[in-house]
Amino acid sequence: MLAYAIRRLGLSVLILIVVMTAMYGMVFLVPGDPASLALGPRATPELKEALRERMGLDQPILTQILYFFGNVLQGDLGVDVWSRRPVLDQILEVFPNTLILGIVALGWALIMGVLLGCAAVVWRDSWADRLLGVLSVSMISVPSFVVALYALIVFAVWLNWLPAIGAGEKGDIGSQIRALILPAFAVGIGWVGYLARLIRASLLEVMEAPHIRTARAFGMTERDIIFGHALRVAIVPTISVLAIGFGSILSSAVFVESVFSRPGIGTLITGAVEKRNYPVVMGCVLFMTAFYLFIVTAADLLIARLDPRVRDVLRG
Amino acid sequence: MTAIISVENLSISYRVPGGNLRALRDVSLSVARGEVLGIMGESGCGKSTLAAAMINLLPTGARISAGAVRLAGTDMLRLSPEDQRRLRGRSVAMVFQDPMTAFNPVLTIGRQLADFAGAHDPARAAPAALAAMLGRVGIPDPQRCLDRYPHELSGGMRQRVAIAAALLMQPDVLIADEPTTALDVTMEAQIIHLLRDLRSSFDGAIVIVTHHLGVIAELCDRVAVMYAGQVVEEGPVDSLFHDPRHPYTRALLACDPAVVDPASGRLPAIGGRIPDLTALPEGCAFAPRCGMAQPACASPVPRHHPGPGRSVLCHGAGP
Amino acid sequence: MSSAVDGANPVRRGIGRALVADRMGLAGLVLVVAFLMMALLAPWIAPYDPIALDVKARFQPPSAQHWAGTDHLGRDLLSRIIWGARLALGIAMTSIGIAGAIGLILGLIAGHGPRWLDGILVLIFDSMSSLPMIFFALAVITVLGPGTATLIFVIVLVSFPAYARLIRTQTLALTQADYILAERAMGAGSARIILIHLLPNVIGPLVILICMDIPVVIMLEAGLSYLNLGVKPPSPSWGNILSEGYNALRQAPHVVLVAGVPLVLATLGFTFLGEGLRDVLDPRGAGRRWG
Numbered sequence: 001m002l003a004y005a006i007r008r009l010g011l012s013v014l015i016l017i018v019v020m021t022a023m024y025g026m027v028f029l030v031p032g033d034p035a036s037l038a039l040g041p042r043a044t045p046e047l048k049e050a051l052r053e054r055m056g057l058d059q060p061i062l063t064q065i066l067y068f069f070g071n072v073l074q075g076d077l078g079v080d081v082w083s084r085r086p087v088l089d090q091i092l093e094v095f096p097n098t099l100i101l102g103i104v105a106l107g108w109a110l111i112m113g114v115l116l117g118c119a120a121v122v123w124r125d126s127w128a129d130r131l132l133g134v135l136s137v138s139m140i141s142v143p144s145f146v147v148a149l150y151a152l153i154v155f156a157v158w159l160n161w162l163p164a165i166g167a168g169e170k171g172d173i174g175s176q177i178r179a180l181i182l183p184a185f186a187v188g189i190g191w192v193g194y195l196a197r198l199i200r201a202s203l204l205e206v207m208e209a210p211h212i213r214t215a216r217a218f219g220m221t222e223r224d225i226i227f228g229h230a231l232r233v234a235i236v237p238t239i240s241v242l243a244i245g246f247g248s249i250l251s252s253a254v255f256v257e258s259v260f261s262r263p264g265i266g267t268l269i270t271g272a273v274e275k276r277n278y279p280v281v282m283g284c285v286l287f288m289t290a291f292y293l294f295i296v297t298a299a300d301l302l303i304a305r306l307d308p309r310v311r312d313v314l315r316g
Numbered sequence: 317m318t319a320i321i322s323v324e325n326l327s328i329s330y331r332v333p334g335g336n337l338r339a340l341r342d343v344s345l346s347v348a349r350g351e352v353l354g355i356m357g358e359s360g361c362g363k364s365t366l367a368a369a370m371i372n373l374l375p376t377g378a379r380i381s382a383g384a385v386r387l388a389g390t391d392m393l394r395l396s397p398e399d400q401r402r403l404r405g406r407s408v409a410m411v412f413q414d415p416m417t418a419f420n421p422v423l424t425i426g427r428q429l430a431d432f433a434g435a436h437d438p439a440r441a442a443p444a445a446l447a448a449m450l451g452r453v454g455i456p457d458p459q460r461c462l463d464r465y466p467h468e469l470s471g472g473m474r475q476r477v478a479i480a481a482a483l484l485m486q487p488d489v490l491i492a493d494e495p496t497t498a499l500d501v502t503m504e505a506q507i508i509h510l511l512r513d514l515r516s517s518f519d520g521a522i523v524i525v526t527h528h529l530g531v532i533a534e535l536c537d538r539v540a541v542m543y544a545g546q547v548v549e550e551g552p553v554d555s556l557f558h559d560p561r562h563p564y565t566r567a568l569l570a571c572d573p574a575v576v577d578p579a580s581g582r583l584p585a586i587g588g589r590i591p592d593l594t595a596l597p598e599g600c601a602f603a604p605r606c607g608m609a610q611p612a613c614a615s616p617v618p619r620h621h622p623g624p625g626r627s628v629l630c631h632g633a634g635p
Numbered sequence: 636m637s638s639a640v641d642g643a644n645p646v647r648r649g650i651g652r653a654l655v656a657d658r659m660g661l662a663g664l665v666l667v668v669a670f671l672m673m674a675l676l677a678p679w680i681a682p683y684d685p686i687a688l689d690v691k692a693r694f695q696p697p698s699a700q701h702w703a704g705t706d707h708l709g710r711d712l713l714s715r716i717i718w719g720a721r722l723a724l725g726i727a728m729t730s731i732g733i734a735g736a737i738g739l740i741l742g743l744i745a746g747h748g749p750r751w752l753d754g755i756l757v758l759i760f761d762s763m764s765s766l767p768m769i770f771f772a773l774a775v776i777t778v779l780g781p782g783t784a785t786l787i788f789v790i791v792l793v794s795f796p797a798y799a800r801l802i803r804t805q806t807l808a809l810t811q812a813d814y815i816l817a818e819r820a821m822g823a824g825s826a827r828i829i830l831i832h833l834l835p836n837v838i839g840p841l842v843i844l845i846c847m848d849i850p851v852v853i854m855l856e857a858g859l860s861y862l863n864l865g866v867k868p869p870s871p872s873w874g875n876i877l878s879e880g881y882n883a884l885r886q887a888p889h890v891v892l893v894a895g896v897p898l899v900l901a902t903l904g905f906t907f908l909g910e911g912l913r914d915v916l917d918p919r920g921a922g923r924r925w926g
Contacts, residue, residue, distance in 0.1 A: 015762050022771075026778050134659055141906035143854040145861060146895045149877060153888045164884075210417040217373055217412070218432035218481065219405030228431060232422045247767035254769055255858045259881070269770065270862050273777045281777045285770045292767055 008300055012293040017069075019289045023282045024068050077283035082275060087283035090268060095287070097167050098257070098264035102249045104180055105188035106242065112188075113195025114235075118226055120200040121207065132196065139193030145255035148186035152259060155182060165261040183260050187252045191245060198241055202234035209233070236303060243299030247292050319346035319386075320521045321370065321408070321489045326383030328365055328374065335594035339365040341545040343383070347489070347521040354536035354553065355525045356568070360590050362545040363525045367493045369393070370523065371408045372400045387488065406436040409482035413494035415474035419466035425477055426462030433484045440484060453480040453510060472503035476510065488520045495524065496531060508534055529572040533557065538625070541565045544591050544601035551626035561620075561628040563606045600631065608632055660911015666904025670897075673720040683711035685718040685871040694887040703893045706876065707883050712890065715871035716897050722872050723901065726783070727852040730790035731845055737791065738798025743833075745799065746806025757803070760796040768793045772855075773864070781864045789859075790852050801844055805837045839916040846909030850902035857898055873898050 071078070077087040120132045156164035168176030206212065207230055215225045250265070257266035265284055272280035328340040340362045347353045355363050368374050369385055372392050384391040387407055392400060412418040420428055426446060434441035443462060450458035453476040466474060475495065482490055495511070496504040512535055515522070524535060532539050532553060539556055541549040541564065549562040560566045567586045588605035591597070600606070603613040612631045620633045673680070682702075689709035697704045703712035745756040772789040779785040809832055818832075859865035860874025861881075868875050873894055880890030 015766075018762070019766070019771075023774060026774065137659070137906055137910055138903055141850050141902045142899050143858065143902060145858055146877075146898050149881065149891050150895060153884065153891060157885055157888060210412065210414060211420040213373065214410075214412060214418045214478075215420070215428075215431070217371055217404055217410040218435060219401050219403070220431060220435040221401065224431065224435065229420050229423065229428075233420065236422070244765055247765065250767045251769040254773075255861065258862055269773050270864065273773050273781075273862075273864055276777055276780075278774075278777055281774050285774050288767055288770050296765070 004304070005297075005301060008297045012297050015293060016286075016290055020069065020072060020286060021065065023285055024065060027278065072286065077286065078279035080277060080280055082277060087280050088287075090280065091265065091283055091287050094263045094268050095265055097262060098250070098253055098266065101180065101183055101187060101253055101257070101262070101264065102246060104184040105253075106191060106246065106249055107188075108184060109188035109191035109195055110242065112192040114199055114231070116192065116196035117199025117203060118231065120196065121203045121226060121230075122222070124204065132200075136193035136196045136200075139189050140197075142190070143255075144186050144190055144252040145259055147189055148183065148256045148259040151182045151186055167262045167264070179260075179262070183253075183256050183262055186256045186259070187249055190252065191249065194241075194245065195238065198238055199231075199234060202237055203230055206230045206234045239299055239303050243296045246295050250288060250292070318348060320349050320388060321523075322346035322386045323366070323370065324384045324386065326366075326369060326385065327381045328369060329379050329381055330375075330377050331379065332594065337593045338596060339378070339545055339593065340369070341596075343542075343545070343547055345540055345547060345550070347523060349488075349519060349521055351538065352515060352522040352524065352536045354532035354539040355523065355542060356527055356529070356532055356539060357542035358527065358568075358586075358590060360593075361542040363527075363542055364493060365545075366542070367410070367491050367523070367525045370489070370491055371404055371410050373404065373410075402436070405432060405487070406485045407487055408489045408491065409485065409487040411475070411478045411482050411490070411492040411495050414498045415471050415478055416498065418478055419474065421466055423465075424462065425464050425466065425469070429462070429477075429481055429484065432481050436485055446484070449480045449484055450477065452483070453477070453514075455480070470503075471499050472506055475499060475503070475507055479507075479510065479514070483514070483518070486520075489523065490518065490520060491523045491525070493525045495526070496528065497526070511535055529557075529569065541568065544596065545593060546601070546629060547627075548602065548630070549626075549628045551623065555623060555626060559623075561622050561626070561633040562602075562630050563608050563632070564602050600629075657911045657914055659907045660914065663904050663907025663909070663911055666900055667908050670720050670724060670901050670904060673717050674724040675721075677717050677721045681711075681714035681717040683714040685715045686710065686869045694883065694890075696887070696889050697893070704887070704889045706879055706890050707887070712876065712893055715876055716873070716894065718871040719873045719876065719894075720897065720901070722866065722870060723853050723856055724849075726787060726790070726856050726866075727849050730787045730852060731794065731848055733787070734791045734795040735798050735841070735845070737795045738800075739802050741795070741799040742802025743806055745803040746810065753803070756799070760800045760803075764796040764800070769855075772859075776859070776864050781859075781867065783866050783870075786856060786859060786865045790855055793855070794848055794852065797844060797848070798841075801840055802833075802837060805840070806833060809833055809836060843909055843913045843916060846905050846912060849905040853898070853901055853905075 075088055077091070079086055080090065116132055116136065120129045123129050123132075152164055155162050162182055163175070163179050166179055168174075168179035203226065207226075212225060212230060215229050220229075253264065254266035254270060256262075257264040258270055261267065265288060269281055269284040271277075272284070323343055323345045326340055326343045327338070330337040330339055343362070343366060345353065345355075345366075355366060357363050365374070365378070368378075369380075372385070372395075374380075380393055383393075385393050387403065392403060392408075395403070419425070423431075426443060429446045429449075430441040430443075433446070439445075443459075446462060447458040450461055455461050455473060455476055461469070461473075461477070469477065475498075479492075479495075482492075492511070496507050499507060508531060511522075511524075515535070522535075524531060526532060536553050538551065539553050540547045541556075541562065543564050549556065549560065549565045556565070557569065560569055564586075571586065586605060591601050591604065597603070597614065598616060599614040600609075600617045603609040606613070610631065615631075617629050617631060619627055619629050621627050622633060687710065689705070692701075692705050692709040693707055695701055695705040695709075701711050701713065703716060706712055706715070741756060741760075745753045745760075748756075772793055775789050775792065776785055779788065856865055857872065857874035857877065860872040861878045862874075863878060865874055866872040868879070876894035877891055877898075880887070880894055884891060
């Protein structure tokens with residue numbers, strides 16, 4: 001188990017190093033020098049000179065990269081070109097909003113997806129199963145920010161039930177929850193479809209297994225078999241998909257956060273892109289990559305815990 | 317003796333690409349309380365379909381074209397799905413062939429046994445009751461076994477657990493589908509030993525499906541030999557093994573490694589292959605492989621009764 | 636999902652007819668053809684000039700004159716949507732074409748090249764297709780500046796790994812096939828083998844992959860344009876229409892409502908068609924591509 005965990009972590013670190021190098025190197029690929037790019041079009045020559053010195057651009061490129069890596073390891077992702085605030089502070093300030101959005105979206109998607117997937121298996125090959133199939137595909141393919149816009153018009157503008165923008169008042173849990181509902185709905189809906197299909201396919205495969213035949217031979221009801229025995233086996237592959245799905249959840253969050261002007265990584269990075277605030281953009285990319293790799297690795301280790309067979313193989 | 321379970325003129329077919337596969341043809345059998353019936357034959361002869369029909373667990377696509385399976389008089393095949401479910405596991409229980417795959421890999425033994433018993437009677441799902449049953453089938457430290465996952469047990473132990481599971485509800489009929497086939501020789505001997513011990517304490521009927529003659533000889537009172545979906549010969553084990561009347565039974569007995577003369581240096585085999593079950597002849601299905609076939613074998617085969625409790629389906633076995 | 640084609644033999648019945656029998660696939664086909672027609676015939680079927688201003692007629696709700704209403708500058712929304720189809724499909728096809736070509740080359744290199752190179756390339760493909768690429772895309776946009784060319788570049792960057800992986804898998808399967816070994820033994824060159832054997836084998840999965848990718852690309856284009864990081868206004872990208880409508884959401888919600896429809900229908904159409912094609916061409920692989 002330990003060796004496995006170390007191998008997984010090693011791969012993650014490798015990917016992170018490649019991403020960091022790519023992010024850093026990208027600045028050099030464009031015409032013009034990194035300092036003026038980082039500073040944007042409005043920079044004065046003095047500012048550029050100061051930054052160039054601070055970025056160590058007079059040093060050999062390898063030294064520069066090592067210097068950059070060293071800073072990142074110390075949690076220094078650079079400073080905002082405009083506000084001069086440390087990038088990491090800005091990220092940590094808004095990240096909880098994005099994290100909660102992602103978790104709630106994935107949470108309701110998981111609950112709905114499991115229920116719909118099980119329903120499709122209970123009614124397999126009936127019209128209900130086919131309807132659920134079409135519904136799942138539709139939910140998967142409809143862009144989340146269009147769902148967000150429509151939900152915004154209906155529930156915030158017309159019905160005025162829920163707030164249209166923001167993440168709620170600080171310290172007021174009620175308003176924060178109300179502000180979370182529509183974004184989480186929009187971000188999660190595609191995953192309801194994904195998970196319903198995945199659970200259905202996985203369950204149908206499990207339902208053919210000999211141990212399900214055993215359960216039937218002992219007179220267990222079909223409902224108990226699906227929820228008590230088959231789902232436990234079928235859910236294991238779902239967890240790794242769920243972790244990878246967190247990546248696409250975060251991607252949807254970028255657009256949906258914009259629609260609801262909800263403070264978060266998405267609004268932070270899109271705002272920075274518009275202002276060509278490269279340190280913030282780079283910081284967000286590095287932070288999200290690291291976070292994502294952490295999630296995927298953690299999920300792999302969780303699977304190893306949940307499936308006793310895998311657990312023992314890794315232990316042995 | 318009155319039969320606790322009886323199969324009456326049962327015919328079952330599967331729809332397959334290019335026709336109807338006739339898995340069972342006019343099969344009639346019955347087992348009384350305290351009796352052990354062995355069903356033997358090559359693979360593909362319909363043994364497993366028969367076992368599945370007796371517990372009402374036919375795969376989707378199976379069609380019952382005629383006949384009945386009566387449990388204490390009621391036709392199980394005509395019950396509602398819910399009533400069928402209530403009988404499974406409680407009145408008729410089954411031990412499956414492969415103990416490696418018969419249990420859910422992610423649930424503990426205790427959880428699974430509790431679910432099986434709990435489907436009928438929550439009182440019997442209590443850990444103490446489960447552990448007591450595991451102890452009865454010879455599992456050391458049954459309390460700990462309940463917390464184990466299936467893959468943590470050896471094949472023999474798992475088969476013991478499977479037998480314990482089948483006995484939990486004290487069923488009227490216990491069906492064992494190739495209970496020793498997936499085990500190695502030592503384990504097999506232990507399981508046979510366990511089943512023989514159970515015979516004395518178990519008051520229901522036992523049906524053992526196997527292609528292993530040793531299992532039949534050691535455990536069964538009566539034996540039915542199946543070929544191409546039919547029971548071609550049936551009778552008490554001793555009488556049938558000493559005096560087989562059907563050429564197929566004779567060939568099977570001759571193939572048993574236990575009786576082959578080691579000096580001859582070779583294993584006999586039955587020539588030819590089992591017939592295509594989608595296009596069966598009107599006459600004897602074994603005739604193409606039979607050394608004693610005559611022109612009459614192409615016509616429908618009569619059933620003869622050569623002795624007490626004996627029956628045989630062969631033109632050549634007549635008086 | 637494999638609704639109406641169960642039990643049918645798709646090869647014998649022909650792909651077209653099997654697709655028609657699959658109601659979902661048929662619906663997808665109809666939608667896709669409709670959008671293709673819209674894109675091709677935009678100059679002739681659009682009732683107005685998509686960028687002609689008419690400030691007096693701004694924010695008109697749908698009417699007999701303007702079927703889909705007008706936007707904040709009085710431009711006819713239906714015309715903008717029709718021209719938007721041309722833009723969306725044009726960008727999608729261009730970028731998928733380039734991504735496919737890059738994927739083909741890299742996939743062949745990985746499949747034919749030395750082991751270590753294959754290992755590195757696969758690690759790159761896998762990392763790229765699993766990391767949240769939208770963030771990298773945004774970084775690229777920061778460096779290059781928003782615009783149609785950047786948009787296409789970014790889409791190519793995000794989508795080529797899937798094609799490379801597909802080609803690599805097929806190449807590896809082929810190089811191990813007996814008849815390829817036989818051909819090699821007879822002195823056939825790599826180019827010939829690729830042309831004669833690889834392409835016919837890869838075409839089915841490739842078409843499915845493209846059909847599944849187009850909605851993703853359309854969504855990405857619209858999404859980035861919505862964020863003002865894609866196609867520059869006044870080009871009638873669906874994302875631009877949505878973005879402009881968003882700014883007047885309370886005043887004229889019809890702009891967003893109307894502009895969302897083609898986006899939903901186009902993504903649904905291509906997905907349904909892809910699903911239908913997959914059921915027909917590759918029945919066993921149904922439900923395989925998750926994520």
